Amino acid sequence: MNSPLSDYLSYSLQHYTQWKAFSGTIGSAIAFKSEVPGVLLITPIAEQTPCKRIILSCGIHGNETAPIEICNALIRDIYEEKLSCQHELMFVFGNLPAMQIAKRFVDENLNRLFDPEASTLSGLLEEEANQDMLNLEEHRALVLKHAVDNFFSNASSEQQLIHYDLHTAIRPSKNEKFAVYPYLHGRPYCKEQLQFLSDCGVNTILLSQTPATTFSYYSSRKFGAHAFTVELGKVKPFGENDMASFTAVTHMLAQLIKKEAVRISKYEDCPLEIFTVNQVINKTKDDFSLHFSDDAANFTAFKKGEVLASESGAEYCAEYDGEAIVFPNAQVALGQRALLTVIPCEL
Ligand SMILES: O=C(O)CCC(=O)N[C@@H](CCC(=O)O)C(=O)O
Numbered sequence: 001m002n003s004p005l006s007d008y009l010s011y012s013l014q015h016y017t018q019w020k021a022f023s024g025t026i027g028s029a030i031a032f033k034s035e036v037p038g039v040l041l042i043t044p045i046a047e048q049t050p051c052k053r054i055i056l057s058c059g060i061h062g063n064e065t066a067p068i069e070i071c072n073a074l075i076r077d078i079y080e081e082k083l084s085c086q087h088e089l090m091f092v093f094g095n096l097p098a099m100q101i102a103k104r105f106v107d108e109n110l111n112r113l114f115d116p117e118a119s120t121l122s123g124l125l126e127e128e129a130n131q132d133m134l135n136l137e138e139h140r141a142l143v144l145k146h147a148v149d150n151f152f153s154n155a156s157s158e159q160q161l162i163h164y165d166l167h168t169a170i171r172p173s174k175n176e177k178f179a180v181y182p183y184l185h186g187r188p189y190c191k192e193q194l195q196f197l198s199d200c201g202v203n204t205i206l207l208s209q210t211p212a213t214t215f216s217y218y219s220s221r222k223f224g225a226h227a228f229t230v231e232l233g234k235v236k237p238f239g240e241n242d243m244a245s246f247t248a249v250t251h252m253l254a255q256l257i258k259k260e261a262v263r264i265s266k267y268e269d270c271p272l273e274i275f276t277v278n279q280v281i282n283k284t285k286d287d288f289s290l291h292f293s294d295d296a297a298n299f300t301a302f303k304k305g306e307v308l309a310s311e312s313g314a315e316y317c318a319e320y321d322g323e324a325i326v327f328p329n330a331q332v333a334l335g336q337r338a339l340l341t342v343i344p345c346e347l
């Protein structure tokens with residue numbers, strides 16, 4: 001029988017309902033274990049503590065397949081010893097049941113359930129009564145938060161903590177690859193991280209200005225990790241992604257995994273475009289509608305005063321010339337973000 005690591009994605013999709021924890025070694029240099037479905041730990045067997053703990057997560061939205069295929073290929077390369085591993089790694093395949101049905105989610109958006117202030121697994125799941133009350137994504141968020149807590153809270157104080165939560169966007173984007181930098185509550189931005197992302201082909205960065213309940217915000221806020229939501233292109237079904245457009249990101253992630261220190265371009269040489277989030281527009285009424293076409297791309301800019309969206313009792317307008325739209329989606333649940341607007345800024 002093939003090892004689960006030769007195609008961890010297929011193995012996880014096939015076995016997630018009756019998961020049996022497994023562990024093992026690859027040669028004499030790497031140990032691995034997977035105690036819960038879709039969460040794989042890879043640890044170098046070495047006397048010295050590795051200098052980084054890295055989470056690569058994908059499929060938090062089940063239909064965002066390119067990052068899932070990238071992570072699966074990295075795992076296969078590690079298993080086949082084509083890719084060595086210098087650091088402690090955790091791969092997360094977020095929403096396996098949603099992947100099965102090729103949907104963003106089953107019951108609700110998993111990437112709105114990572115509130116760092118909310119109860120944790122030990123507090124909630126221990127009480128059986130609570131388990132029956134949780135929907136699929138609520139349960140999964142608790143499992144994933146628990147996995148992240150274990151992984152990051154056991155790190156040594158010298159280890160750098162990194163979390164790249166890899167996604168693809170629903171709409172096409174004028175700036176095809178971009179990253180959301182979670183709100184840092186006054187912590188400094190890390191230019192080296194932006195240099196790394198730029199070398200991945202991710203040259204557009206959105207600086208969030210408010211707390212969120214996303215996976216990357218969770219790692220950033222709770223553990224001070226260098227954490228980003230990274231958008232790598234547009235949603236496509238499994239097998240339909242143009243893998244050539246991910247050469248740079250795949251190469252840089254492999255470098256990150258195998259090198260003690262990755263060579264990155266100088267900040268001045270990175271063609272970065274930085275935006276700050278100006279408005280977070282939530283849908284609060286059923287009649288919420290967007291005032292631009294369904295195929296308007298992310299980063300389409302508007303003039304000051306143009307109406308971007310409306311709902312009973314409210315009209316949402318561009319506040320600046322050149323204010324651009326990101327992640328517009330009128331179909332979100334009430335109370336959730338239906339649109340971000342961004343304006344260019346300097347870091
Ligand atoms: O294209 C879209 O509308 C959504 C793509 C996506 O899943 N984006 C993430 C961004 C998370 C963040 O703001 O850090 C999401 O909406 O969860």
Ligand SMILES: [Zn+2]
Pocket residue numbers: 060061064167168
């Ligand atoms: Zn997503």
